[in-house]
Amino acid sequence: MQHFIKNIQVNKDTIHFFHNYKINIDKDRVFKSLDCFTDSPVYDIMDEIYYELIAGIDDLLDVTASFYIEDTKSTSEIWEIQDCSQTIYTTATIGSRISEKIAELFAKYDQIEGVILDAIATEIVMEIGNQLHFLIYNYITENGFGAVMLSPGEYGASSSYQNTIKNKMGSQNNVDVTESFLLEPIKSSSRIYGLKPGIPAARELHNCKSCNDNLCKWRRTAYVSTS
Structure with missing residues (x-):
């Protein structure tokens, strides 16, 4: 069966690439993550450096955003989605050049x-991951599903699921997995979606209001307890 995601023809059991991403950099989020605000004594210096860095950012990026859709196998090792109808695996990476540049700067x-x-770099890969998620969200809702969403290594989801994604996508997604289940290049992300009817689908990739990680420097809003 074929489906369409924003004019992208989608077949199951094959890798697809998301090319319509935009490189959006939220300067306020970047500076907030560094605990640097307009009244900080080093703000003007960091502001100047920031603009110098983003002027050449395109030369440091090698973006690959991918997804793979299949009917959920009864033998799936991902126990959280074994009762789901379909599984979607996604990865996003901005390549290794930017990490090499970061290492070079620290070395100097x-x-x-x-x-x-x-x-x-973290802001860029997070934003591309958000855009890829919205693409997947459209597929999920347009086909009458909700979804269980997993991030390998986070919130109890096994880090070993990185290998499951790797086994599905091979090397085409330009993301590898180390023996300790870390992604390479470093500035990469991955998600797994288990699709089934009768459950909600999260429009936002991450809900800061329900996340109790109060030390996260990327937090957008305050935590709101639902208990």
Whole structure:
């Protein structure tokens, strides 16, 4: 059966690539993650460095955003989705060049530049992951499903699920997995969606209001307890 996601023809059991992403960098989020605000004594210096870095950011990016859809196998090792109808695996990476540049800056003791570029890289991969999630969300809702969403290694989901994604996508997604289940390149992300009717589908990739990680520097809103 074929489906369409925003004019992308989708077949099951094959890898697909999301090309319509945009490189959006939220400067306020980057600076907040660094605990640097407009009244900080180093703000003007960091502001100047930030704009110097983003001026050449495109040369440091090698983006691959991918997804793979299949009917859920009864033998799936992912126990959280064994009762689901379909499974979607996604990965997003911005490549290794930017991490190499960050390492180069630290090696030259350009600490401020390295820290800012690392925060920019994190913001970019998070944003591309958000855009990929919205694409998947459209597929989920347009086909009458809700979804269980897993991030390997987070909130109790096994880190070993990274290998499950790797086994589905092979090397085409330009993301590898280490023996300790870390993603390479470092600035990469992955998700697993278990689709079934009768449950909600989260429009937002992450809900800061329900996340109790109060130390997270990427938090957008305050935690609101539902208990």
